[in-house]
Amino acid sequence: MVDEHRSSIELRLPSRLGFEKVAMNTAASVAHLMGFDSERIEDLKTAIAEACINAIEHGNRFDETLCVGVILSMGTDSLEIKVLDTGSGPQGHVSAPDIDKKMHEQEEARGMGMFLIESLVDEVEWVNSPPAGSYARMVIRLHPTKDSSAGN
Amino acid sequence: MQEKLTQVKMEEVPCDSDMPIIVLRFSGDITSASKAAVLGTYQGIPVSTKRILLDFSGVEYLNSSGIALVIQMMIAASKNGQSIQTFGLKPHFQKVFTMVGITKYTALHPDEQSACAAFSSDKAAK
Numbered sequence: 001m002v003d004e005h006r007s008s009i010e011l012r013l014p015s016r017l018g019f020e021k022v023a024m025n026t027a028a029s030v031a032h033l034m035g036f037d038s039e040r041i042e043d044l045k046t047a048i049a050e051a052c053i054n055a056i057e058h059g060n061r062f063d064e065t066l067c068v069g070v071i072l073s074m075g076t077d078s079l080e081i082k083v084l085d086t087g088s089g090p091q092g093h094v095s096a097p098d099i100d101k102k103m104h105e106q107e108e109a110r111g112m113g114m115f116l117i118e119s120l121v122d123e124v125e126w127v128n129s130p131p132a133g134s135y136a137r138m139v140i141r142l143h144p145t146k147d148s149s150a151g152n
Numbered sequence: 153m154q155e156k157l158t159q160v161k162m163e164e165v166p167c168d169s170d171m172p173i174i175v176l177r178f179s180g181d182i183t184s185a186s187k188a189a190v191l192g193t194y195q196g197i198p199v200s201t202k203r204i205l206l207d208f209s210g211v212e213y214l215n216s217s218g219i220a221l222v223i224q225m226m227i228a229a230s231k232n233g234q235s236i237q238t239f240g241l242k243p244h245f246q247k248v249f250t251m252v253g254i255t256k257y258t259a260l261h262p263d264e265q266s267a268c269a270a271f272s273s274d275k276a277a278k
Binding site: 017018020021039042043046049050053097098099100102103105108109110111112113115116119 | 183184185213215216217219220221223224226227230243244248251252253254256257
């Protein structure tokens with residue numbers, strides 16, 4: 001369904017770690033204005049920070065001449081966030097971290113970002129859109145249905 | 153933009169038991185830039201110390217790279233036969249720690265007193 005009452009905010013961040021906090025804090029302000037509760041706002045902050053870190057590290061490979069785009073689109077009962085970079089997007093599927101393997105050094109200690117994103121928002125997809133790059137699209141809803149509420 | 157530096161204070165805390173307890177009090181951000189603060193500080197703990205408390209009550213921002221450093225510290229502690237109890241995590245980060253499974257290797261406590269007490273009950277269980 002097309003939401004005719006959608007309005008949006010766009011950010012362009014340098015591909016430098018630390019700037020994910022600009023997106024995180026902007027998204028938190030927007031979500032607060034929309035009426036999301038504090039727990040959902042914390043979920044959103046972590047999800048958007050992880051998406052921006054992935055974009056900086058893997059998408060734009062820390063190239064500070066490239067920007068990470070963040071588009072926050074407000075609907076009547078949902079907030080959609082797109083995080084764009086110039087990479088080709090993540091390969092493979094998202095798997096849950098195996099803490100036993102990590103503790104026994106059979107799996108990298110890192111590599112939990114996409115799992116956290118998927119766990120904390122109501123909807124997520126990674127879209128490859130050449131030649132521009134790729135983006136992560138996340139949605140959180142003010143009134144999530146049981147099926148869509150991934151993080152709770 | 154400057155990331156908020158990770159600050160760590162290492163202290164020995166008094167406890168009922170005769171075995172010393174070292175507490176690492178973290179504050180600021182814990183991110184990929186925190187390797188020296190997290191792992192470097194851990195390396196300053198004598199291997200003879202078998203009880204370590206992690207105090208996250210001053211931590212404002214913790215991302216997946218920061219959590220990975222905590223896991224690396226826990227791996228090292230496990231190799232050295234050290235036990236770790238954790239307290240002071242904000243509710244959201246308690247949820248994140250639980251999601252990634254860290255709670256299988258360190259219990260999360262609401263405060264320092266209950267975290268300290270957990271060492272004694274651990275010992276009693278053994």
